[in-house]
Amino acid sequence: MTIFAIIGHLAATTGNFNLNDMPGGAGRMDVLCRSVNSSLFLSHDLRRDVTVYLVLLGGTDAPKTILFSGEKVRSLNPDERSAGALIKKALEIPVGEEFRESTRGVYVRRGGLFRLLQEHTFAVLDEGGEEITTGTSFPEAFLLSDHLDFTPEELGMTGNCPKYCVGPKILHADHTITVLLNVLDRRSVQ
Amino acid sequence: MTIFAIIGHLAATTGNFNLNDMPGGAGRMDVLCRSVNSSLFLSHDLRRDVTVYLVLLGGTDAPKTILFSGEKVRSLNPDERSAGALIKKALEIPVGEEFRESTRGVYVRRGGLFRLLQEHTFAVLDEGGEEITTGTSFPEAFLLSDHLDFTPEELGMTGNCPKYCVGPKILHADHTITVLLNVLDRRSVQ
Numbered sequence: 001m002t003i004f005a006i007i008g009h010l011a012a013t014t015g016n017f018n019l020n021d022m023p024g025g026a027g028r029m030d031v032l033c034r035s036v037n038s039s040l041f042l043s044h045d046l047r048r049d050v051t052v053y054l055v056l057l058g059g060t061d062a063p064k065t066i067l068f069s070g071e072k073v074r075s076l077n078p079d080e081r082s083a084g085a086l087i088k089k090a091l092e093i094p095v096g097e098e099f100r101e102s103t104r105g106v107y108v109r110r111g112g113l114f115r116l117l118q119e120h121t122f123a124v125l126d127e128g129g130e131e132i133t134t135g136t137s138f139p140e141a142f143l144l145s146d147h148l149d150f151t152p153e154e155l156g157m158t159g160n161c162p163k164y165c166v167g168p169k170i171l172h173a174d175h176t177i178t179v180l181l182n183v184l185d186r187r188s189v190q
Numbered sequence: 191m192t193i194f195a196i197i198g199h200l201a202a203t204t205g206n207f208n209l210n211d212m213p214g215g216a217g218r219m220d221v222l223c224r225s226v227n228s229s230l231f232l233s234h235d236l237r238r239d240v241t242v243y244l245v246l247l248g249g250t251d252a253p254k255t256i257l258f259s260g261e262k263v264r265s266l267n268p269d270e271r272s273a274g275a276l277i278k279k280a281l282e283i284p285v286g287e288e289f290r291e292s293t294r295g296v297y298v299r300r301g302g303l304f305r306l307l308q309e310h311t312f313a314v315l316d317e318g319g320e321e322i323t324t325g326t327s328f329p330e331a332f333l334l335s336d337h338l339d340f341t342p343e344e345l346g347m348t349g350n351c352p353k354y355c356v357g358p359k360i361l362h363a364d365h366t367i368t369v370l371l372n373v374l375d376r377r378s379v380q
Contacts, residue, residue, distance in 0.1 A: 020210065023269045030269040034224075038368075043317075043337075043360040078362065079213045079220040080270045127233075133376075147233075167372050168379045170233040172268065178228075178368040182357050189358045 002184060003141035005053040005116055006035045006173055009148045013061040015092030019084050026084075027058035031146045033083035034174035039181070040070045041078050047181070054087070055112045063112030066090050073105030113143075113157060122161050125180065126150065127170045129163030132183055138164075142180060144173040192374060193331035195243040195306055196225045196363055199338045203251040205282030209274050216274070217248035221336045223273035224364035229371070230260045231268050237371070244277070245302045253302030256280050263295030303333075303344060312351045315370065316340065317360045319353030322373055328354075332370060334363040 010027030017026035022033065032054045039052045050070040057063050066087055068076070076082055090102035099107035116122075120141040125132075143158065150158070166179040200217030207216035212223065222244045229242045240260040247253050256277055258266070266272055280292035289297035306312075310331035315322075333348060340348070356369040 020271070023267060023272075034227075034268070037224075038365060041362055041365070043362055045360075077213060078224070081210070082213075167375050169375045170235075171368075171372075172231055172233055175228060175231070175368045178361075178365045179372045182361075182369045182372075185357050185359050 001049050001051065001140055002047075002181070003051045003053070003120055004035065004039045004144065004177055005055060005113070005120075005122070005141060006032055006144045006146060007055045007113065007150070007154065008032045008057060008146050009151070010058040011054070011056040011146070013056045013059045013064045013091060015088045015090070017088065019081050019088065022080065022084050028147055029084060029087065030080055031173060032056075032087070033080040034172070035144070035177055036068050036076075036083040037078050037080070038174040038177040040068065040073070040076065046070050046073070046076075050181075053116060055116065056091075057112060061091075063110070064091065064095065065109055065111055065116065067099055067107040067109075069105040069107070071105070075103060076105075113154060116141075117157055122158065124150075124158050124161045124163045125166065125176050126163055127165050129165040132164040132166050132180060135162075135164060138162075138184075142177075144176060146173060191239050191241065191330055192237075192371070193241045193243070193310055194225065194229045194334065194367055195245060195303070195310075195312070195331060196222055196334045196336060197245045197303060197340070197344065198222045198247060198336050199341070200248040201244070201246040201336070203246045203249045203254045203281060205278045205280070207278065209271050209278065212270065212274050218337055219274060219277065220270055221363060222246075222277070223270040224362070225334070225367055226258050226266075226273040227268050227270070228364040228367040230258065230263070230266065236260050236263070236266075240371075243306060245306065246281075247302065253300070254281065254285065255299055255301055255306065257289055257297040259295040259297070261295070265293060266295075303347060306331075307347055312348065314340075314348050314351045314353045315356065315366050316353055317355050319355040322354040322356050322370060325352075325354060328352075328374075332367075334366060336363060
């Protein structure tokens with residue numbers, strides 16, 4: 001099992017956003033949609049052993065966390081609007097402290113990073129980290145930020161997590177996930 | 191300079207497609223939009239040394255080729271709709287045999303793969319190829335297919351090109367580009 005959590009610092013937490021304006025009105029929800037894609041899609045297949053958390057921190061109903069289960073998700077296509085539509089549905093249902101399924105394999109609850117850090121052992125993917133290819137063992141979960149840097153509060157919460165980068169250039173979150181999964185894919189067959 | 195060419199076997203060649211239905215009515219144009227993204231975007235920057243060709247083979251006005259210049263493009267954002275809107279504009283202008291600029295850094299002409307193969311030295315990125323990390327030198331240009339396999343005619347035209355894969359799992363075209371660029375990034379600093 002590999003887990004990704006991506007923080008959407010401005011991402012909408014109510015379902016009234018427009019799928020035609022995910023970069024603007026939905027608070028760069030496009031970044032999170034692409035991260036779902038890169039976490040879960042293989043060519044003509046899904047990565048059934050990957051789980052994705054989206055930590056949504058924008059708007060008046062924040063924080064909320066959406067979970068995409070690679071094992072259970074259906075009706076997900078690779079385009080941004082497809083993931084966006086499932087996120088929108090998740091944000092439209094009444095939600096409490098525990099995960100509730102909104103569509104097959106997609107779940108939503110209140111709460112954010114603090115709770116996730118209690119539930120999984122994370123590494124942080126960030127440009128200042130150790131080169132991933134030199135790492136010998138990794139925790140099950142990887143934390144990334146969207147287009148914005150981690151906040152001082154987030155850095156404080158993750159201060160004890162190992163930190164990795166995925167090469168000499170600074171990449172978007174979704175590209176970082178793609179490279180990381182490729183590193184894990186190669187190791188799995190060695 | 192690194193060059194990518196992605197073949198869109200069903201991709202629209204007229205600009206009357208709907209940006210809200212790129213996977214359907216535009217012939218999986220979403221695949222090509224994501225390939226533009228993964229070819230050109232770094233975090234808060236563009237890969238100015240990358241050029242992308244989209245070979246569009248769908249519809250009645252095929253074939254057409256669109257060029258995105260990483261050096262010259264403006265008004266390109268990472269979301270699929272942004273690349274889609276620039277492709278749509280390119281397909282709306284009258285076009286001949288030579289590249290014509292439709293928006294800053296985006297160009298369109300008639301013609302397809304045959305002509306590109308005369309202009310650049312290509313490697314093919316495909317699951318049957320040699321593992322890319324074992325390659326010692328690469329041509330300047332890399333050819334990929336969209337969600338469909340290369341046709342027998344395309345395989346015939348590229349029979350003499352070296353072939354590479356990017357790991358043990360079969361990836362989408364845009365993910366393949368991300369991994370390949372990461373391999374080149376790592377080599378560039380060695």
